[in-house]
Amino acid sequence: MSTVKRALSEQTADEILKIINSEYRAGDKIPNEMELAKSLQVSRTTIREAIKLLCAINVVEIRRGNGTFVCGNPGMIKDPMGYRFLDKHKLVRDLYEMCLLFEPEIAALAAEKAIPVLLSKLKDASKNLAASIEDYNKGLIGIIQLIQSASDFHLAIAQCCDNNTLSRFEPLIIEGLLDSYYWNASLLTRYLSKYQDDLVAAIVNKQPDKAREYMRLHLNEGKQFFM
Amino acid sequence: MSTVKRALSEQTADEILKIINSEYRAGDKIPNEMELAKSLQVSRTTIREAIKLLCAINVVEIRRGNGTFVCGNPGMIKDPMGYRFLDKHKLVRDLYEMCLLFEPEIAALAAEKAIPVLLSKLKDASKNLAASIEDYNKGLIGIIQLIQSASDFHLAIAQCCDNNTLSRFEPLIIEGLLDSYYWNASLLTRYLSKYQDDLVAAIVNKQPDKAREYMRLHLNEGKQFFM
Numbered sequence: 001m002s003t004v005k006r007a008l009s010e011q012t013a014d015e016i017l018k019i020i021n022s023e024y025r026a027g028d029k030i031p032n033e034m035e036l037a038k039s040l041q042v043s044r045t046t047i048r049e050a051i052k053l054l055c056a057i058n059v060v061e062i063r064r065g066n067g068t069f070v071c072g073n074p075g076m077i078k079d080p081m082g083y084r085f086l087d088k089h090k091l092v093r094d095l096y097e098m099c100l101l102f103e104p105e106i107a108a109l110a111a112e113k114a115i116p117v118l119l120s121k122l123k124d125a126s127k128n129l130a131a132s133i134e135d136y137n138k139g140l141i142g143i144i145q146l147i148q149s150a151s152d153f154h155l156a157i158a159q160c161c162d163n164n165t166l167s168r169f170e171p172l173i174i175e176g177l178l179d180s181y182y183w184n185a186s187l188l189t190r191y192l193s194k195y196q197d198d199l200v201a202a203i204v205n206k207q208p209d210k211a212r213e214y215m216r217l218h219l220n221e222g223k224q225f226f227m
Numbered sequence: 228m229s230t231v232k233r234a235l236s237e238q239t240a241d242e243i244l245k246i247i248n249s250e251y252r253a254g255d256k257i258p259n260e261m262e263l264a265k266s267l268q269v270s271r272t273t274i275r276e277a278i279k280l281l282c283a284i285n286v287v288e289i290r291r292g293n294g295t296f297v298c299g300n301p302g303m304i305k306d307p308m309g310y311r312f313l314d315k316h317k318l319v320r321d322l323y324e325m326c327l328l329f330e331p332e333i334a335a336l337a338a339e340k341a342i343p344v345l346l347s348k349l350k351d352a353s354k355n356l357a358a359s360i361e362d363y364n365k366g367l368i369g370i371i372q373l374i375q376s377a378s379d380f381h382l383a384i385a386q387c388c389d390n391n392t393l394s395r396f397e398p399l400i401i402e403g404l405l406d407s408y409y410w411n412a413s414l415l416t417r418y419l420s421k422y423q424d425d426l427v428a429a430i431v432n433k434q435p436d437k438a439r440e441y442m443r444l445h446l447n448e449g450k451q452f453f454m
Contacts, residue, residue, distance in 0.1 A: 168309070
């Protein structure tokens, strides 16, 4: 690849990024190669290379046969905190400690700030977690799916805060914690549902102190696993 | 480069990583090329390639003419949160909000957990910040150095918690915030020193509630800048 070509694909990636930042949101499909080539007046090959660069930094993802979509947290790479370089045993305890520290505050802020559209997403995530616990107990889904629902529930709470950085930190705390632990599944399902409805009600009813307290009670149920 | 050679340098990088994880800490100098080649029984070229791979993921850094050193937060890359993809104006407000949420809790945990060696590092960081403020007011240092001291002070508090993940999150919050803001310097120095001594005293004297409260008061002084 010549230097000029490379520079052009990099410039094009920057142009596409600007378009994404101004017109698209996470999960949106962006225009196809041909449309981008036309509007940016470069070749389809250049577009293809630019898209590859944007894939590499997790700005877009190509879903084969379906198109190119904006990623959830553009620019965040896999394991951005370098957890793989930390001692696994201490990592679980550290993440749990951080979780105890931050999650109650996040729940309280969610109760202060959440607007109806975010609250309805939270209610959906809560229903989904409850359903996943049932499905898991019936053997219909596996542990990974259950953990994903639990993680989505915490993310939905963080998203109620309408704070981009919190939404990016949240998965690093909860998913990190849930991923790092080797689960005793029957205990897990009991733990996951504890105080869940009270917590959601407190956020929906805009009661920050109650939300903080229920999150604390919920997390304390997990002490047996993580410490 | 042949596939076999590449695979060998990757394997070697893994071996060096294991050695680093078990025997070295951040800031330590690791054995030189010749020593590593001898102990791992590969060529110096392979060692060189393996070290390059470890540099790329920020596990070690080569200081020219001085040797190869273990990085502060191995595995964390530049801008791991992808802040560059977020709207700058909202980013400052989001980071400040997150800061208000997390920093008081971090200060309280620091007061609970800090052991003498960490407390003495905190006192050093606090003295250093006080000196930087003076130097800055006299025109002896620039804004970047001042901000670095302020960031180091917050990091020293987080490090009192003896929690690896908190120490990795902290710079992403405070440095992110301080980096994102265009500073009115004369106001900044007044803000930075407010409640600093009280905060340090509360942590040293193991008073979590006071530490939480002084951090809150300190951060509230910054409201004029960030909101």
